[in-house]
Amino acid sequence: MAGRSISLQNSHNPRPAIRAEQLCRHYRMGETLIRAVDGVTLEVRSGEFVALLGSSGSGKSSVLNLIAGLDRPTSGSVVVQERDLAKLSREDLAKYRLHTVGMVFQSFNLIPTMTLAENVELPMRFAEIDRGKRDSLAREALARVGLQARMNHRPSELSGGEQQRAALARALINRPQLLLADEPTGNLDSRTGTEIMNMVLEFNRQLGMTVVMVTHERALAERYAERLIFLADGKLIGDESNSGVRAVSDRPSGGRR
Amino acid sequence: MKLPDLTELAMRNLRESVLRNFLTTIGISVGVASLVAMLSLGIGLQQLASRRLMKSGLFDTVVVTSRRDLRSFGRDEDRNAPVPADSRVLDEPTRIEIEHLPNVLEANPDIRFITELRYDDKPHLTTVAALPASAKSNDAFESVRGHFFSSDTAPEAILQKTFAEELLGKTPKPGLDETNVGELAAPLLGKELTMRYAQRDAGQNQPARNGPDKASNSGEDSLGGAAYSVVSKEQKLRIVGVADLDPESMRGPTRARVFLPLKLAESLHVMQPTDLREISRAASDQPVYSSLSVRVKNPAQIKNIEEAIKKMGFNTFSILDATRSLQQFFAVLDLFLGIFGSLALAVASIGIVNTLVMAILERRREIGIMKAIGASDGDVQKLFFAEAGAMGILGGIVGVALGWAIGQAINLGTNVYLKRQSLPPEHFWAVPWWLVGSAIVFAFLVSLAAGLYPAGRAARLDPVQALRYE
Numbered sequence: 001m002a003g004r005s006i007s008l009q010n011s012h013n014p015r016p017a018i019r020a021e022q023l024c025r026h027y028r029m030g031e032t033l034i035r036a037v038d039g040v041t042l043e044v045r046s047g048e049f050v051a052l053l054g055s056s057g058s059g060k061s062s063v064l065n066l067i068a069g070l071d072r073p074t075s076g077s078v079v080v081q082e083r084d085l086a087k088l089s090r091e092d093l094a095k096y097r098l099h100t101v102g103m104v105f106q107s108f109n110l111i112p113t114m115t116l117a118e119n120v121e122l123p124m125r126f127a128e129i130d131r132g133k134r135d136s137l138a139r140e141a142l143a144r145v146g147l148q149a150r151m152n153h154r155p156s157e158l159s160g161g162e163q164q165r166a167a168l169a170r171a172l173i174n175r176p177q178l179l180l181a182d183e184p185t186g187n188l189d190s191r192t193g194t195e196i197m198n199m200v201l202e203f204n205r206q207l208g209m210t211v212v213m214v215t216h217e218r219a220l221a222e223r224y225a226e227r228l229i230f231l232a233d234g235k236l237i238g239d240e241s242n243s244g245v246r247a248v249s250d251r252p253s254g255g256r257r
Numbered sequence: 258m259k260l261p262d263l264t265e266l267a268m269r270n271l272r273e274s275v276l277r278n279f280l281t282t283i284g285i286s287v288g289v290a291s292l293v294a295m296l297s298l299g300i301g302l303q304q305l306a307s308r309r310l311m312k313s314g315l316f317d318t319v320v321v322t323s324r325r326d327l328r329s330f331g332r333d334e335d336r337n338a339p340v341p342a343d344s345r346v347l348d349e350p351t352r353i354e355i356e357h358l359p360n361v362l363e364a365n366p367d368i369r370f371i372t373e374l375r376y377d378d379k380p381h382l383t384t385v386a387a388l389p390a391s392a393k394s395n396d397a398f399e400s401v402r403g404h405f406f407s408s409d410t411a412p413e414a415i416l417q418k419t420f421a422e423e424l425l426g427k428t429p430k431p432g433l434d435e436t437n438v439g440e441l442a443a444p445l446l447g448k449e450l451t452m453r454y455a456q457r458d459a460g461q462n463q464p465a466r467n468g469p470d471k472a473s474n475s476g477e478d479s480l481g482g483a484a485y486s487v488v489s490k491e492q493k494l495r496i497v498g499v500a501d502l503d504p505e506s507m508r509g510p511t512r513a514r515v516f517l518p519l520k521l522a523e524s525l526h527v528m529q530p531t532d533l534r535e536i537s538r539a540a541s542d543q544p545v546y547s548s549l550s551v552r553v554k555n556p557a558q559i560k561n562i563e564e565a566i567k568k569m570g571f572n573t574f575s576i577l578d579a580t581r582s583l584q585q586f587f588a589v590l591d592l593f594l595g596i597f598g599s600l601a602l603a604v605a606s607i608g609i610v611n612t613l614v615m616a617i618l619e620r621r622r623e624i625g626i627m628k629a630i631g632a633s634d635g636d637v638q639k640l641f642f643a644e645a646g647a648m649g650i651l652g653g654i655v656g657v658a659l660g661w662a663i664g665q666a667i668n669l670g671t672n673v674y675l676k677r678q679s680l681p682p683e684h685f686w687a688v689p690w691w692l693v694g695s696a697i698v699f700a701f702l703v704s705l706a707a708g709l710y711p712a713g714r715a716a717r718l719d720p721v722q723a724l725r726y727e
Contacts, residue, residue, distance in 0.1 A: 070629060070720045090634055098631025109626045109724065113273050123630045125262040170630065 017210040018044040022076035036062040038234035049211045051221035059234035060214045069093045102171030106186035108163040110155040116166045117151040141169040161192030181213040267643035281612040282652045288602030289656025295598035299591040301687040320574045321549040347546040360558045365389040366546035368522045375451040386513030387522035402442035403498035409520040415498040420514035442499040455528040456490045606707035613711030625723025634716040641712035649704025653697035
């Protein structure tokens, strides 16, 4: 896939994976105008692991939703893989979400009436992948997150960590270039949280995926992200590279998979 | 999303809240059932009516008269036609010619005359008519007591009920129940009647004419040589049947009180009104008919056949107009029954809207998730359509079965009632295949229409809002 080759040569590639310019998302709530995102400009390189930090209501999740193509900016632009999301039709935006972005959420968001295998298979149904291939791909993806034994269970029968792993498998099933995580460890205990974060890190390193993670835990961000972006009241208030990140020192020398 | 995936997901969603969807589907079934029940009643009644009318022999019959017959039906007389004296007569070659027209089943001469019949040495004056063998299947003669003529030449007679009463000297008292035909038939069957009639005897010295030559060329030899005598004759007839016919409602060939087999009647050469007019012709052996009854294979072709016979130079008459207005009546009846039947389906479609709107509220988060992982508006919309459509098809199938069962039950119940009233059972219920098919398709389309609003609403759902909602 094109995205993968870009990420392989990210150090030579001047084009960013994500570029937001004067990004605004305002909405009305009764009489008051809420500026959820208010003039944010930022760039994320291909293959970078970025954490968006801020207290609740700082607009970090809104920025993530704009990057995910779930929401449209009121003004400004957000360009991902050279596509201006504000200009895409609803149909193209859905395709973008389907093929370019994988998302994981704090509350896992698996469909409760479906088994894990069916949950993982669902994006492939939307992508109209052949029935025959889907089964083995779903099995493979669940095996990668260590859930092959649980594939015929429903989410409610699983622990939070297992659910989040299934959600990760689902997020990656259509081989996106971008992984967006909204407080992925928020509902997990610290041990399971670490397990999930190690997996995310592995995808970042081995598959060269660009990761944007929203969190309010600075410690977690410092442990995994290469770069920390701070938001408050919808505005960008800090952008620092995390020199002390354990992840950087651990990074294998360019080896991919 | 592809159709198999849509169907699979839709069926899965329907199974998830099985009670609600089941109830909604039952709602559609009841709607479809009422539609099917109403329409099949309409169709059944129409079939019953046309079956009856076909049997009555009125609607598949064209009556042909010569233009020489001045008391013609006259409604649409052709002014360009030759003057009556020049036009053709209805003779045997003409009859054969008409019988060979396409779609004509048979053409029979109408023989009817008034004469005296003696029974038990008492004279009775009445109208006698000839019946072709095909009249056996005629509805009017289906319920005959005794039996129909054993052959087309047998010296037998069937009596009309009131004539039978007259022969037995019974007069029905007004207000009392009508006399039972069986009671009348019992003393009469097998008895003999003597018919006195005027036979037209062709002149002995007159060479027999043949061929359908024009009346006008009979010129000089016409009156001089033309001569026939009228001879009083007797014919013994055996009473074989008594028919329960209402003389008031009878038309055409059945408007008489005593019936003879056609071939027998022909062989008697009874004086006919035409014989007086066609003096030159009557002297020959060739019969001239006052009118012919032409039976057609299919009433739909009556008009063409009438045209063809008119071109041959005859007047025609049929009760086509009556059938047409009857069809119109049934079209209106079907329409009304259909509208009433559809009302239930309309109510059921509101049930679909309600169920799906509820489903959106319930599955708000699920819709949000699907959109977040890449479902397009179209995918979500199609999924809801598929659910509505599946309920429609299922409801349609169950509804047709239900409607059919209701029909059968009512048919059965009515026939039990008819039997108690000692009336013959009737099949006034019909569920043709096209009704089965179109009822299911209609249920499907109505369901899709009902799904329009919920599906659109689900498709427009904002994923951010839907996911925020816990």
